[in-house]
Amino acid sequence: MRSKSKLKDPGIILLVVFIFLAAIVLVWWPTDIYWMGISLAGWLMFFSYFVWFLLAVAYVYWIEKVEKG
Amino acid sequence: MQLTETIIIGIYLVLMVLMGIYFTRRAHSSENDYWTAGKSINTFVGAFALFAALASSSSLMGAVGSGVALGVPFLFAYGFGAVAILPFTLFLVAGQIRRSGVSTLPEFFKQRFGKSVQIIAVFIVVVGMTFYMVPQLTASGLIGSYVLGIDYTTAVIVLGLGFTIYAALGGMWAITYTDLVQGAIMLIGMLILSVLILTQHNGFASLIQDALAVTPTFGEITQPWMSYFGLFLAFLWFGIVSPSAVMRNFASRDARTARRSAMWACLLYLSVFVFGFIVASGGAALGIADSLTNMDMMFVSVIEHYMSPILAGIMFAGLIAAIMSSADAMLLAISAGVARDIYKEYINKEASEKTVTRLGFIIMIVASTIGILIAIEPPQLIAIMVGWVGGGLLSAFGFPLVLGIWWKRANTPGALAGMLGGAITFLVLVITKPFSLVSEPIIAAPVSLILVIVVSLLTQPPSVAVQERVESYHSDAKIIE
Numbered sequence: 222m223r224s225k226s227k228l229k230d231p232g233i234i235l236l237v238v239f240i241f242l243a244a245i246v247l248v249w250w251p252t253d254i255y256w257m258g259i260s261l262a263g264w265l266m267f268f269s270y271f272v273w274f275l276l277a278v279a280y281v282y283w284i285e286k287v288e289k290g
Numbered sequence: 291m292q293l294t295e296t297i298i299i300g301i302y303l304v305l306m307v308l309m310g311i312y313f314t315r316r317a318h319s320s321e322n323d324y325w326t327a328g329k330s331i332n333t334f335v336g337a338f339a340l341f342a343a344l345a346s347s348s349s350l351m352g353a354v355g356s357g358v359a360l361g362v363p364f365l366f367a368y369g370f371g372a373v374a375i376l377p378f379t380l381f382l383v384a385g386q387i388r389r390s391g392v393s394t395l396p397e398f399f400k401q402r403f404g405k406s407v408q409i410i411a412v413f414i415v416v417v418g419m420t421f422y423m424v425p426q427l428t429a430s431g432l433i434g435s436y437v438l439g440i441d442y443t444t445a446v447i448v449l450g451l452g453f454t455i456y457a458a459l460g461g462m463w464a465i466t467y468t469d470l471v472q473g474a475i476m477l478i479g480m481l482i483l484s485v486l487i488l489t490q491h492n493g494f495a496s497l498i499q500d501a502l503a504v505t506p507t508f509g510e511i512t513q514p515w516m517s518y519f520g521l522f523l524a525f526l527w528f529g530i531v532s533p534s535a536v537m538r539n540f541a542s543r544d545a546r547t548a549r550r551s552a553m554w555a556c557l558l559y560l561s562v563f564v565f566g567f568i569v570a571s572g573g574a575a576l577g578i579a580d581s582l583t584n585m586d587m588m589f590v591s592v593i594e595h596y597m598s599p600i601l602a603g604i605m606f607a608g609l610i611a612a613i614m615s616s617a618d619a620m621l622l623a624i625s626a627g628v629a630r631d632i633y634k635e636y637i638n639k640e641a642s643e644k645t646v647t648r649l650g651f652i653i654m655i656v657a658s659t660i661g662i663l664i665a666i667e668p669p670q671l672i673a674i675m676v677g678w679v680g681g682g683l684l685s686a687f688g689f690p691l692v693l694g695i696w697w698k699r700a701n702t703p704g705a706l707a708g709m710l711g712g713a714i715t716f717l718v719l720v721i722t723k724p725f726s727l728v729s730e731p732i733i734a735a736p737v738s739l740i741l742v743i744v745v746s747l748l749t750q751p752p753s754v755a756v757q758e759r760v761e762s763y764h765s766d767a768k769i770i771e
Contacts, residue, residue: 231381233381236378239374247515255509257498257509258499258509259498260363263361263362263366263511266370267366267369270373270564273377274553274557276377277380277552278553280553281549281552
């Protein structure tokens with residue numbers, strides 16, 4: 222029973238989201254498209270900072286909700 | 291010698307040592323207090339402490355230097371992994387390790403896999419953290435020699451001994467509270483520097499244009515894909531495999547505070563990388579990259595160019611502060627490894643708290659002396675040395691730890707094989723250099739993963755008691771406060 226619930230752990234779900242997003246950046250890797258003179262592959266990594274923080278926020282509040290329930 | 295800067299740094303270091311001495315009495319009152327600050331640090335202090343421990347000299351000097359030398363996407367790759375350190379740690383291991391009730395990484399390995407794995411883990415932690423002292427000491431030596439106008443070797447020795455003494459005297463109490471100050475100085479300093487750069491270049495868009503005009507390759511991906519991916523991996527795993535950062539998590543009051551500290555520390559770390567982008571652009575716009583003998587000095591040059599001597603002094607103090615707090619956290623991990631996990635555990639079980647604390651003190655002095663001796667002739671650039679430490683720890687500890695938490699079938703032979711196999715593969719790759727820089731963990735970590743899984747499946751499963759313990763890592767009923 223527990224091993225099933227492990228897959229529903231907020232950490233594991235958000236980890237899957239994280240890996241998916243990181244994979245998009247690393248697989249797509251658009252080095253030849255430029256925006257403001259900087260490679261889009263670079264910009265994607267830069268904008269991911271904000272997404273990573275949002276994932277941290279999502280985790281903290283999700284876990285707190287789970288604990289309350 | 292830069293007089294104003296020297297005076298400010300001098301005052302700063304004296305204040306930090308006084309803080310260390312002030313907390314000494316508290317620290318020595320109990321062993322538990324010494325190692326984890328009595329688990330009574332609040333969210334605010336905890337966030338800054340976690341942030342300051344993560345934001346090492348490399349995140350500042352190394353990232354900015356490499357961003358100018360190798361193009362700003364290289365700096366973005368640092369942040370791509372580094373900003374994700376805390377969320378990644380939260381998702382995968384933080385709550386579970388907390389529930390296990392241990393306070394060091396080797397202690398977890400002992401609880402989950404037994405003594406043999408613990409002893410090897412302690413050995414790897416001590417070697418890894420001692421080597422990690424080298425880039426910190428190199429960076430402090432570079433700043434010190436520039437500001438004080440003394441030769442590099444003397445600067446390494448003086449600064450290295452200075453911050454070792456205060457770390458050794460105060461344990462986690464001193465480190466946690468001085469980290470609050472250091473974290474704040476670093477962050478505010480980076481903010482002011484960014485504002486000054488943006489003002490001088492009439493805003494963000496024209497700053498980027500100025501940088502590109504002087505350094506045309508600034509926006510390009512200049513390195514093989516593997517280097518960016520390797521850097522991302524090495525930094526991403528740092529929170530999980532770095533013994534000092536894990537320990538920070540336990541210095542917070544309770545599980546909720548620990549998580550919130552990590553969340554806010556992630557935002558602080560994010561800000562540093564955003565400011566780092568602006569600072570690197572400011573550096574690229576100066577067009578001095580070719581004249582620098584060491585690219586790690588780029589950050590120092592940017593500070594000197596854009597800031598007044600007083601502000602520059604505060605900034606240098608912030609940089610040395612970043613180095614200090616990281617080095618202190620490493621020293622604490624080294625001394626905890628030897629004094630608590632080896633000496634008290636296996637050599638003298640009856641050792642008093644005072645003896646263990648005193649031994650920890652001596653170990654810190656020994657480790658920092660070894661670090662200073664290597665840093666006098668540093669083997670590589672700061673960024674690469676830090677990449678090695680992150681990659682090495684990931685290759686050795688990453689999968690034995692994560693599978694130890696999430697897969698109850700993982701057993702002692704599997705963990706031993708994964709830890710040793712990963713570490714040896716990593717070392718062979720560093721020595722033989724078959725691939726691009728810092729890409730070693732791309733090969734070594736999967737080798738470790740496969741070894742843990744295959745060897746575990748080929749040997750006896752762990753006892754029922756151990757398997758139940760693994761379940762308890764994921765059960766809220768077992769939270770240990």
